[in-house]
Amino acid sequence: METAIAAALGLLGGPDPKSLASADFGSNWGLVIALDVINTVVVVFYVWRIWRQKLPPVRQRTQ
Amino acid sequence: MILSERRYQMLGAAWLAWMVNYIDRTKTAVLLPLIVASLGLSTHQTGWVLFSFFICYAATQPFAGFVTDLLGAKKALALSVGGFSVFTWMMGMVNTPDQLLILNGLFGIFAGFEVTSASRLVATWFPMRTRGRAFAFHQTAYTIGPVIVPFIAVPIAHALGSWRWTFLIMAFFGLPVLALIDRYIVDRPERDPRISDAELDYIFGKEEIARKQGGALDPARARSANELPPGERLTPYREIFFNRSIALMFASGFFCLLAGWGLTTWLPTYGYRELKLPLLISGTLASIVWAGQFCGVVVGGILSDKVFGMKRTPIWILGGVVMAMALVWAATFKPGVGLPVVYLAFFIAGFAGSCTPAGQLFAPYLAELLTPGAVGRSLGVVVLGAMIGSAVAQPLTAYMVIQTPAGPQFWPAFLLFAACGVLGSACVCGMVEPQVRRTYLGYLLSGGKEGQWKPQSQPL
Numbered sequence: 001m002e003t004a005i006a007a008a009l010g011l012l013g014g015p016d017p018k019s020l021a022s023a024d025f026g027s028n029w030g031l032v033i034a035l036d037v038i039n040t041v042v043v044v045f046y047v048w049r050i051w052r053q054k055l056p057p058v059r060q061r062t063q
Numbered sequence: 064m065i066l067s068e069r070r071y072q073m074l075g076a077a078w079l080a081w082m083v084n085y086i087d088r089t090k091t092a093v094l095l096p097l098i099v100a101s102l103g104l105s106t107h108q109t110g111w112v113l114f115s116f117f118i119c120y121a122a123t124q125p126f127a128g129f130v131t132d133l134l135g136a137k138k139a140l141a142l143s144v145g146g147f148s149v150f151t152w153m154m155g156m157v158n159t160p161d162q163l164l165i166l167n168g169l170f171g172i173f174a175g176f177e178v179t180s181a182s183r184l185v186a187t188w189f190p191m192r193t194r195g196r197a198f199a200f201h202q203t204a205y206t207i208g209p210v211i212v213p214f215i216a217v218p219i220a221h222a223l224g225s226w227r228w229t230f231l232i233m234a235f236f237g238l239p240v241l242a243l244i245d246r247y248i249v250d251r252p253e254r255d256p257r258i259s260d261a262e263l264d265y266i267f268g269k270e271e272i273a274r275k276q277g278g279a280l281d282p283a284r285a286r287s288a289n290e291l292p293p294g295e296r297l298t299p300y301r302e303i304f305f306n307r308s309i310a311l312m313f314a315s316g317f318f319c320l321l322a323g324w325g326l327t328t329w330l331p332t333y334g335y336r337e338l339k340l341p342l343l344i345s346g347t348l349a350s351i352v353w354a355g356q357f358c359g360v361v362v363g364g365i366l367s368d369k370v371f372g373m374k375r376t377p378i379w380i381l382g383g384v385v386m387a388m389a390l391v392w393a394a395t396f397k398p399g400v401g402l403p404v405v406y407l408a409f410f411i412a413g414f415a416g417s418c419t420p421a422g423q424l425f426a427p428y429l430a431e432l433l434t435p436g437a438v439g440r441s442l443g444v445v446v447l448g449a450m451i452g453s454a455v456a457q458p459l460t461a462y463m464v465i466q467t468p469a470g471p472q473f474w475p476a477f478l479l480f481a482a483c484g485v486l487g488s489a490c491v492c493g494m495v496e497p498q499v500r501r502t503y504l505g506y507l508l509s510g511g512k513e514g515q516w517k518p519q520s521q522p523l
Contacts, residue, residue, distance in 0.1 A: 021156045024101070024225040032231060036152050039234050043145040046241035050141040056254045058276055058292070059263070 069249075069258045070188040070266065074197055076243040077181040078204050080144055083236045084177045085208025087147055088116065090216040090233055091154070091167065097226040098163070108160045114454065115168035121450030123175030128443020131179045132281045132436060135250040136187075139180035139439075141241060146173025148237030155230025178446055179439045182426035186435040187294065188252055190266050191373055194427040199364020202423050206357035209327075210350055250280060253293055267293040282436040298434045302519045303441050308432055308494040312420050315490035316449030319383065319419035322390075322480035322487075325456035326412065327352050329464075333473045338405065339398045351406050355413025356422065363418045367427075375428040376496045376503045382418025383488030387481040389415060394477040419487055421449040431497040433518075452483075 025032045065071050091098070092113070099109055131139040150170040157163045181201060189197040219229040249255040252266050253276075263272060275293045279285040282295040283303070291297065303309065327349045334345030363378045371377050389411040396405060417423055425445060429438045463476040492504045499506040501514025 020158050021227060024227050032156075035231060036156070036234075039152055039238070040149055042238050043148050043241065046238075046245055047141050047145040050241075050245055051138050053137075055135065055250060055280065056256050058253050058278060059256060059258065 068262055069247075069255055070197075070252070070262065072247040073184060073188050073249070074201060076240070076247045077140070077184050078201050079243060080140060080240045081177060081181055081201060082204035082208050083144070083240050084147065084174055085205050086212050086215065086236065087151055087233060088170075088174055089209045089212045090229060091116070093213050093216045094220060094226040094229060097220060101226060102157070102160055102163065104160050104163075108164070110457075112160065112164050112167050113457075115164050116171040116174075117450060117454040119168040119171035120175040121447055121454060123172045124179065124443040124447040124450065125440070126443070127176040128179045128440035130176065131183050131439030131443075132283065135280060136180035136183045136439065137244060137248045137250050139176045140184075140248065141244050143173050143176035143180065144237045144240050144244065146170075146176070148234050148241075151237075152231050152234035155227040155234070179442050182429075182442050183435065183438040184248065184250075186426045186430035186438045187250070188266065190268075191427070191431060193368060194430065195368040195373065195375070195424055196364040198426045199360050199423055201426075202360045202364075202417075203357055206353050206360060206417070210353050251292055280436070282434050283440075292436075295434045295436045296518065298437045299519070303433060303437055304444070306432075306441075309429075309441055309444055311490040311494045312425070312428075312445045313448035315379070315383075315419065315487040315494075316421040316425075316445050317452035318483040318487040318490070319416065319452070320421040320449040321452035321456045321459070322386065322483035323416050323419075323421065323456075324453040325460040325476065326390075326409075326416070326480055328457060329460050329473070329476065330409065332471075334405075336470050337398065337473050338396065338400065339470075340402075344402065348405070348409055351409045352413035352416070355410040355415075356417035358410075359414035359417035360423045362414075363423050367424055372498060373427075373431075374496050374498045374503065375424040375431070376491050376494055378418050378424060379420050379491040380488050380503065382415045382422070383484040383486075383491065385415035385484075386412050386419070387484035387488075390477045390481040390484065394474040394481070416484070419484075420445065420491065421452075428497075432495065 022029050066075075095109065098104065104112070127139060130142075147170055150166055150173060154163060154166045154170065157166060182198070185198045185201055186194065216229045216233070219232055220226045223229075252258055252263060253272070271293045275288070275291050275295070277285065277288075277290040277292050279290040279292060279295075282291060282298045283300055285291050285295075285297055288297070330348040330352065331345045334340040334348045335342055338345075340348075359382070363382070367373065367375055367378050389408050393405075393408045393412065396408070420428075425442060426438055429441045429445070433441055459479070460476045463479050465472040465475060493502060495501065495516050496503040496506065497516075499513050500516040501509075505514060506512070
């Protein structure tokens with residue numbers, strides 16, 4: 001059992017990362033966070049907008 | 064002007080969504096060498112990260128199909144594009160392998176909502192006589208996406224110094240698609256305030272529109288003919304899930320995608336290690352298969368609509384058999400074989416491999432076997448089978464390759480893929496072809512006589 005748990009933790013955890021996201025982005029870290037926030041806000045806006053739309057009624061013919 | 068027609072605007076938006084989906088999902092594989100170095104992934108962990116996408120994508124399919132039919136394809140499509148956009152940038156921020164594994168799985172769940180929703184939209188918006196070609200156009204996106212993604216993902220990573228920038232920038236690709244979905248997609252033509260009378264007549268026919276004016280979005284929930292919208296018929300759940308043709312399509316999808324993904328994933332390794340081709344040339348072998356698939360998707364749609372009179376299963380029967388012949392041919396190749404010969408064999412394999420129930424025409428077929436409004440959940444079942452095939456393709460192919468002192472031998476894997484092609488075609492031979500009311504094989508053997516098959520619930 002302990003071996004299985006250790007194996008699972010090994011699979012999930014793995015060795016220490018060689019580079020962290022904040023280190024990779026360096027001085028652009030603030031810009032990256034801002035872009036991520038903008039991306040998420042736009043996505044949430046559109047998904048919310050589309051999900052709250054009601055299906056229009058069946059269209060009546062014009063002639 | 065073709066672009067003023069609402070159904071083409073809808074198709075364009077759905078095509079772009081499918082294209083961005085494929086670009087987003089294949090970027091991870093393209094950037095994998097950089098990710099492995101950055102996060103210190105072991106081979107074992109890399110395999111699990113890739114597997115998490117496939118298994119989550121597969122497991123999502125039946126649920127995605129229900130959501131699509133129950134709540135509408137537009138909502139499911141927006142959820143898909145929004146979800147995989149957010150998880151794309153999140154994957155660019157990971158610090159550990161376990162974070163990447165979990166996020167790739169979540170990415171797979173949201174990416175999995177795309178195929179059922181877009182397929183149902185095409186099935187609903189296009190009349191039967193042009194449905195094959197319309198869906199063929201839609202499916203070209205999955206053949207183009209993987210080819211262009213290295214030219215997008217790698218230059219961004221090189222120019223900005225990290226694979227993380229590619230994820231961050233590509234997360235924005237989904238935003239214009241969301242705007243297009245919001246602007247151009249409506250779940251059903253007769254509910255679209257901007258559609259013209261002429262286009263409605265073209266899609267459904269005047270008689271059908273006059274006869275059916277119901278408001279049910281999901282035909283499986285309609286209790287009477289009065290609740291049905293045009294183009295639909297009553298389709299109870301039992302007709303969807305206790306259906307021989309759907310079960311055989313599930314099996315055929317499993318075999319065909321096992322062969323397709325096994326082939327495209329392992330071809331560069333085969334070219335480099337067995338045929339001793341230069342690395343760059345080996346990499347182009349998979350591109351040749353994708354090029355063949357692009358041509359196969361287009362030609363298959365045209366042939367089905369124009370030559371085979373809207374029959375879908377003949378294309379699939381031919382596809383699996385021809386793919387098998389091309390792969391048996393490829394199994395005989397030895398180092399030193401001419402490059403044009405290798406290209407030709409794998410182009411044919413790709414071309415024919417796309418002419419299978421997992422590659423094309425599946426939305427038109429399900430719409431005609433059941434009803435367009437049931438394409439979501441029935442396709443969820445079929446794609447589940449196909450994705451299980453793609454998930455097992457990698458370890459199974461690895462197991463089939465023989466290691467020798469002179470290098471690996473791939474011929475057993477190619478023969479396995481060929482057998483999958485034949486089995487895929489055999490499954491299709493047992494499926495009902497709605498246009499002739501029997502299996503297509505039975506139709507041929509009887510000298511062209513139509514059969515007695517009819518839907519469990521009569522067309523209204």
